[in-house]
Amino acid sequence: QVTLRESGPALVKPTQTLTLTCTFSGFSLSTSGMCVSWIRQPPGKALEWLARIDWDDDKYYSTSLKTRLTISKDTSKNQVVLTMTNMDPVDTATYYCARVPVGAKGTGAFDIWGQGTMVTVSS
Amino acid sequence: EIVLTQSPGTLSLSPGERATLSCRASQSVSSSYLAWYQQKPGQAPRLLIYGASSRATGIPDRFSGSGSGTDFTLTISRLEPEDFAVYYCQQYGSSYSFGQGTKLEIK
Numbered sequence: 001q002v003t004l005r006e007s008g009p010a011l012v013k014p015t016q017t018l019t020l021t022c023t024f025s026g027f028s029l030s031t032s033g034m035c036v037s038w039i040r041q042p043p044g045k046a047l048e049w050l051a052r053i054d055w056d057d058d059k060y061y062s063t064s065l066k067t068r069l070t071i072s073k074d075t076s077k078n079q080v081v082l083t084m085t086n087m088d089p090v091d092t093a094t095y096y097c098a099r100v101p102v103g104a105k106g107t108g109a110f111d112i113w114g115q116g117t118m119v120t121v122s123s
Numbered sequence: 124e125i126v127l128t129q130s131p132g133t134l135s136l137s138p139g140e141r142a143t144l145s146c147r148a149s150q151s152v153s154s155s156y157l158a159w160y161q162q163k164p165g166q167a168p169r170l171l172i173y174g175a176s177s178r179a180t181g182i183p184d185r186f187s188g189s190g191s192g193t194d195f196t197l198t199i200s201r202l203e204p205e206d207f208a209v210y211y212c213q214q215y216g217s218s219y220s221f222g223q224g225t226k227l228e229i230k
Contacts, residue, residue: 037219046221046222046223046224047160047168047211047213047221048221049220052219060218062218063218096167107158107170107173107174107177108156108158108173108174108215109158109174109179109215110160110168110170110213111170111173111179111180112170113167113168113169114167115166115167116167
């Protein structure tokens, strides 16, 4: 059974750096074609893709947020970490991680999601 | 960046009726890399359709996807009470982007 779970602070202050961890089970990020993405959703609004990290450590970022994001993985711990610098109240959202199987045997879409973690940015 | 526009914004139907949701892309989506997700209040999105027309694991066959290029459709053939939710389309052929969502509500 594939599961993902996001963890991190529920509240951060403006200008601080947010660090979120996605802990997963049921698959390995060392398997060819396996990737993990981060997505966020402000309250009542649409989904926004943030970043993706691949089994071979390739990394991809949203063009609009690229300068503020860093994604990394710890394969031995089955974890993916996202950091976002210079947080602002507009970054208040639920942050999700999701599995993304790519390549010939993958769907390419976000097939399994974590339950999400709500982050509020406020002083 | 490919912009996805979903219509209508809200669709009011009754159980048993047929639902047709539209997703239009600002430029062609390569290799039909178009997915549909369902999201219920307080829950994470769930993958329904990938590759424009392939159902994800465990998705009932009343859900079907079609289209290519810039125009895509999600059809729910006969609405069940549990189908009332928000639906998002997503393209993954050129980076990633999501539509703004269609809310399917009970009439």
